[in-house]
Amino acid sequence: MIRFVLSRLLQSLVALAILSVVVFVLARATGDPLQLVLPMSATPEDYAEARRYLGLDRPYVEQYLSFVRRAVTGDFGMSIRARRPVAELLQERLPNSLRLAAFAMGITLSIAFPLGVIAAVRKGTGVDRIAQVVAVLGQSLPTFWVSIVLVEVVAGRLQWLPAGGNEAGLASYVLPGFTLGWFVVAGMMRLLRSGMLEVLDSEYVKLARVKGVLERRVVWVHALKNALIPVVTFAGIYFSILVTTAIVVETVFAWPGLGRLAYEGISSRDYPVIQAVVLTTAVIVAVVNLSVDCLYAVIDPRIRHAR
Amino acid sequence: MPAEPVTPDALPLPDVQVSAAREARGRRLPYFSLGIVTLFVLVAILAPLLSPADPADQSLRNRFKPPVWMEGGTAKHLLGTDRLGRDMLSRIIWGSRVSLAAGVITVLIATAFGAAMGLVAGYYGGRVDVVLMRVTDATMSFPVILLALILAVTVGPSFTNVVVAIAVILWARFARVIRGQVLTLMGLDFIAQARIAGAGAWRIITRHLFPNTLNTLVVLLTLQIGYVIIVEASLSFLGAGIPPPTPAWGSMIAEGREFVTSAWWVSGLPGLAILLVVLAFNLLGDWLRDTLDPKLRQL
Amino acid sequence: MAVPVIDVQDLRTYLVTRWGTVKAVDGVSFSVAEGETLGLVGESGSGKSMTCLSLIRLTPRPASRIVSGRIRLDGDELTSKSEAEMQKIRGRKIAMILQDPMSSLNPVYSVGMQVREPVSLYHGLRGKSLTARAAALLAAVRIPAPETRLRAFPFQMSGGMRQRVVGAMAIAAPPRLLIADEPTTSLDLTIQAQYLGLLEELQHQHRLAMIFITHNLGIVSKICDRVAVMYAGRIVEMGPVRQIFKTPAHPYTRALLDSIPRLGARRERLTAIDGQPPDLARLPGGCAFAPRCPKVMDRCRVEAPPAFPVAPGQTSACWLDAPA
Amino acid sequence: MTRAKRIVRGCLLFLTVLALVMPGTAGAQAKPDLTIALSSFATESLDPPVAGHLVKYYLSLMFDYLVGTTPDGQLSPNGGIATKWESSADHKRWTFTLRKGVKFHNGDDLTSEDVKFSLERAGGKRSTTGYAGILRTLVASIETPAPDRVVIVTKDPTLIIPNYLSRALSSEGMILPKKYIESVGDDAFARKPVGSGPYKFVEQITGSHIRLTAVDNHWRLGAPKYKTVTIRVVPEETTRIALLRRGEVDVTEISRERVGEVEKEGYPVHFRKEEAILSMWWILGPDGMVAPMKDKRVREAMNVAIDRNEIAQSIFAGRAEPAAIPLGLSWSFKEIGLKVTPDMMYPYDPARAKKLLADAGLASGFSLDAYAYQLPGLPEGKAFAEAVSGYWEKVGIKIKLIPVDYPAFRKNWVDRKTPGSIGYFNIANRDWMGTFALLEKMAYSPSKPNDTVNDAEVDGMISQVAKQTDREKINTLMRNSFLRIRSEHLGMPIVYLHSPYAASKKLGKWNPGSVMYDLFFDELASGK
Secondary structure, three states: OHHHHHHHHHHHHHHHHHHHHHHHHHHHHOOOOHHHHOOOOOOHHHHHHHHHHHOOOOOHHHHHHHHHHHHHOOOOOEOOOOOOEHHHHHHHHHHHHHHHHHHHHHHHHHHHHHHHHHHHHOOOOHHHHHHHHHHHHHHOOOHHHHHHHHHHHHHHHOOOOOOOOOOOOOHHHHHHHHHHHHHHHHHHHHHHHHHHHHHHOOHHHHHHHHOOOOHHHHHHHHHHHHHHHHHHHHHHHHHHHHHHOOHHHHHHOOOOOHHHHHHHHHHOOOHHHHHHHHHHHHHHHHHHHHHHHHHHHHHOHHHHHHO | OOOOOOOHHHOOOOOOOOOHHHHHHOOOOOHHHHHHHHHHHHHHHOHHHHOOOOOOOOOHHHOOOOOOOOOOOOOOOOOOEOOOOOEHHHHHHHHHHHHHHHHHHHHHHHHHHHHHHHHHHHHHOHHHHHHHHHHHHHHHHOOHHHHHHHHHHHHOOOHHHHHHHHHHHHHHHHHHHHHHHHHHHHHOHHHHHHHHOOOOHHHHHHHHHHHHHHHHHHHHHHHHHHHHHHHHHHHHHOOOOOOOOOOOHHHHHHHHHHHOOOOHHHHHHHHHHHHHHHHHHHHHHHHHHHHHOOOOOOO | OOOOOEEEEEEEEEEEEOOEEEEEEEEEEEEEOOOOEEEEEOOOOOOHHHHHHHHOOOOOOOOEEEEEEEEEEOOEEOOOOOHHHHHHHEOOOEEEEOOOHHHHOOOOOOHHHHHHHHHHHHHOOOHHHHHHHHHHHHHHOOOOOHHHHHHOOHHHOOHHHHHHHHHHHHOOOOOOEEEEEOOOOOOOHHHHHHHHHHHHHHHHHHOOEEEEEEOOHHHHHHHOOEEEEEEOOEEEEEEEHHHHHHOOOOHHHHHHHHOOOOOOOOOOOOOOOOOOOOOHHHOOOOOOOHHHOOOOOHHHHHOOOOOEEEEOOEEEOOHHHOOO | OHHHHHHHHHHHHHHHHHHHHOOOOOOOOOOOEEEEEEOOOOOOOOOOOOOHHHHHHHHHHHOOEOEEEOOOOOEEOOOOOEEEEEEOOOOOEEEEEEOOOOEOOOOOEOOHHHHHHHHHHHOOOOOOOOOHHHHHHHEEEEEEEEOOEEEEEEOOOOOOHHHHOEOOOOOOOEOOOHHHHHHHOHHHHHHOOOOOOOEEEEEEEOOOEEEEEEOOOEOOOEOOOOOEEEEEEOOOHHHHHHHHHOOOOOEEEOOHHHHHHHHHOOOOEEEEEEEEEEEEEEOOEOOEOOOOOOOHHHHHHHHHOOOHHHHHHHOOOOOEEEOOOOOOOHHHHHHHOOOOOHHHOOOOOHHHHHHHHHHOOOOOOOEEEEEEOOEOOEOOHHHHHHHHHHHHHHOOOEEEEEEOOHHHHHHHHHHOOOOOOEEEEEEEOOOHHHHHHHHHHHOOOOOHHHOOOOOHHHHHHHHHHHHOOOHHHHHHHHHHHHHHHHHOOOOEEEEEEEEEEEEOOOOOOOOOOOOOOOOOHHHHHOOO
16 A cells, blocks of 8 residues: 555656646746736836846746745745735635535535435436436536526525625535535536446345345445445545636635635736646645545455555 | 146236336437537527627617517517627627537547547557556646636637637546546457457557547537536636637626626526537437446546 | 245236337246255246246336236245335345356455345344354355454455355345355356355255256256246246156257267267247247247147146146147 | 435535534624725735735725825825925925824834835835835935934925825835834735734735724724724625625625616715726837827827717716826816816717728728726726727727736737737826826836827926926926827827725715725724
């Protein structure tokens, strides 16, 4: 098991190294950050002075090396726009994104699991069709439109839930969490349904029924655990997406998350912030994928013993 | 031991007619989604003929005119007008052309590139497979929206930007699924057979492997077209989608989002259009997957 | 004659498929007494498994439907029972061993969990006594070091070992009737012989009635008391094994027996049955075997022959054997 | 259906467990509190010299200015630290008498040393505020003869010192704690600022909010009405309005198009009248206007082709007035005595536009690029650009709309990479001193990057103003500059924008004032 984790870490490090070069170049391709920072009346000397102050006048290679050397220790430099250490901005924003993503994934699971299993058990009936349409609806509407309608109707008119920000405790998680969660339900439900269909045809499910095991236990204990692997992979991938790029929902619900930090970084050409967010995204994806692999081993003993 | 022969009709049980209807329903064509998709393609192709007015022709005086069936609506603008007084019906009709084009082109590029990578990785395996798969994973972890934003900010938002930004990430999904399938195909004897018969790598990939992945590709293609149209809409919301004045459903919804209650039709109607089309593509994709390749598990 | 453990009268099970309604089981009647083993033989698709699945009402939903027939277990009519009552009978009264040991055990759960489940279900045991009973079951099917084996997972066991675990679960209640659906087909010969011996031992120990489904006539002669030959959903011939092997009456049975290589008998070529197995969705009128029967008569194509007695305890559904 | 019940119970259990795990922050704040929702914080900076001019609306609560102002921008001795200021005969030595007993939030006394330190820091390398440049070039030295007296010595005679260091303009005039900054350093100060203003810094979560708490009994406001002031960033308009309806927010920035909807529901809407002029211009080439805009008739044609009234009524929902003079900041017109007569207003006359184009030999029209982008305070940016291009299309000028965001546009404008293409900005209105600073930036060719006019006559007049100390002469020169720009059609004025702020029904009276980038929340919170 340890050998497996080590080799995966090595691979992620290689990927991160490549990504760091890509993002270093991409960030600078976005343009000149000074346009937003310096006033209109700034003279060419002011621009030169600011470039020197921010260390942007050094050759690219030198800038890249100092960026990587410091990034390894978690120091992503100073944000050009906010003049504050980027690490601090990450500390402020990342927990909000993690909590929102966890809440959203909770909603996804609580919708997709019952829908997926029941749709499989009652394949071809009305329930199956309705479950499919409800799930696909989630993916057929742009999330920002769903968010705005929810804000306008549920928060604005009906006033049941807070409209934005994360200051109102759990209640402020409900609307953004639901919007994000519902979007992911379709894929997960589809995966679970096809997985369950395959498992329910298997010999060991037949044997369970022959043993006189209650149908409910056959479905939710014997069958479900075998259909979990692809669902767990899917949940892992979408969890990282929810954490890192829920820009649209974060914007509508004024949620101080990582997504909006990336958006602010890019629109103000804030190189250190862009680099930090993309690297953090990659690390989150790597960590989530690794934990998903470990989850495989928990679910399927064959994998546990194979490594 | 009953010696005398037991004839079948001795026992008066009713001969229950098994409901064939229920069995049939699962199989027939998804008329709803097929209908919507064909309608959508037709409208996109015949846009110039169908569109009552020039989508870009604006008249600020009669902006926010409600659809004809609401009071204050005029027959001149069946579905009302938008923020700049442009005819909604024409913009939705022309918008279908842009959205279809964005969806189809992006997905075709992603399929071509992704399938190629998947086939090569699956066929050669070993180091080639590991390297290509690491590249695939790295791309998949790069967020689509960030890339699109960077492109939009660097060279300015445009149709090509949207297509490039999404295709550059989307191909990884195809590559991953096709590779998985090719690996299973490689295990089968008919590949060994082809090799024994002296077929080279290229022949095997194109003659034997690729045709077998067609089913999966078709399913993925249909499912992803819906996804692209939705992503384009989100990009327009962030100002990185297909830019004005080109009429595209995504930007129309984004522009009308402030008037969700006061002038609901400005973002409501294109929203409905996107909902119907993406729903149709997704349901069609599901149906294709159920009939062509039930075992398929894809993202 | 004591009341048979299982008595089936004119069982019909139809399947609704894309190609039309398939008469998988088309009027089957038989009975098995305590301690007796009935062999069910026939080519694949002859309805052997479907017949047995119908007994415990586990035929594939929603396509299948038990159209008619009476199934009495120890005199108790099953067809009128509710699903909840049937569920209480499965495993407790009628147990089943499936064909492929490689996939009969749930790969993600330990052997212990899967053996404990039936024991706790039938006997309500928990904790130490449950584990002890499970270990005892494994011992009963000759699995060495049962306690440690309980913690193992299916993929860590050989095919033979796994089929023994399935056997252990089958006798957990112990049941009145044990259905073995080609349990040894995927095992190699030496393991096969051991497993058959084990089954006989268990049958004797718990006085089980047993139905043994197979297409291997060699096994039938070794383990079965009586045999029923099935073709296209019907029993074409049934009777004591010795009698059927020595004096087969039905042309299909005779053809089956001719296609087995016999030690010592010098025959250059084995005779194969020409023609294709019947398409169950579009069965011809009359006797289903008619198109392939060497002694086919006009009547065969028109009217399906009922089962005629040809010898004590032996019946054959063929117009040749109709009483004069 | 026992199964369904079981599943639902399972999910609820899951959600409640999730809820327990989630550390929800404090419940609704205790009243009385002032909560304000704005669409964006620009730089979200807490250090005045670091682009502070864009975020004066919260910095003005934390810091005091050397020279205070009233909400409508007039300098006032009881708004700032300086209670009295006068200049020497030669207008080169400005003496300020400071208010006594003013303390910083950390208890240090505010003295002339702090004023000297703050002004020098505002002109330092790190500073990126709007008018730091002028201070660097103009101020010779700063003397502190007494703890309550500061003397600023300028290189040339000038009248602008009090205005440039006042609340009316930018953030150079904010007084910072010298001892505190020198002890903790610039970065630590930028994270936990200490000022002498009526509200102390509590917390900043970027992208979410900035929270300040009241200093009890401040000299400016007395006992404040609000214990805490929270300013929240809520980018989406629909969300801001929903917050208002739910009472989670007391003041919110809304777009002109939704004022009607909100007023119908009884929410008071406060306007900053003519807060900015929306002015368009052609990007200049290396040596000024490029063809075809070199021809005055083309410039006039493009002006008269636009229906300013319809734009004001439709795009800006009637909350805007047509403007006559390019870069014409109307607040300064009163002070410099410029009266805008009806004949100065551009009529909507497409026929005349076509005739002018024909006279200029462009009967078949020509094509131009126009940039389309959003701006803070101008959510209607893209729609406006499309609308205006629509008008030009109607007179034969084929417009290619180029969507960019503001930084990308500004780079092309400043580097003059795409001469002839059209850009626009909502220039914040200000007093005559600020207006002069604007003309000196955008209508004066020597200030190379930002010039949009490039006219020798205007250059001459503006260079004289810089040297003048006689107000009458200054007023005449500025009047003539504007009249010249108007008669030569050296830009395209569109409308004056009124900026609406919706308030909760129980907010009470509040005048958002007309000072650049400042909303005078302290007026709202004043206990006096």
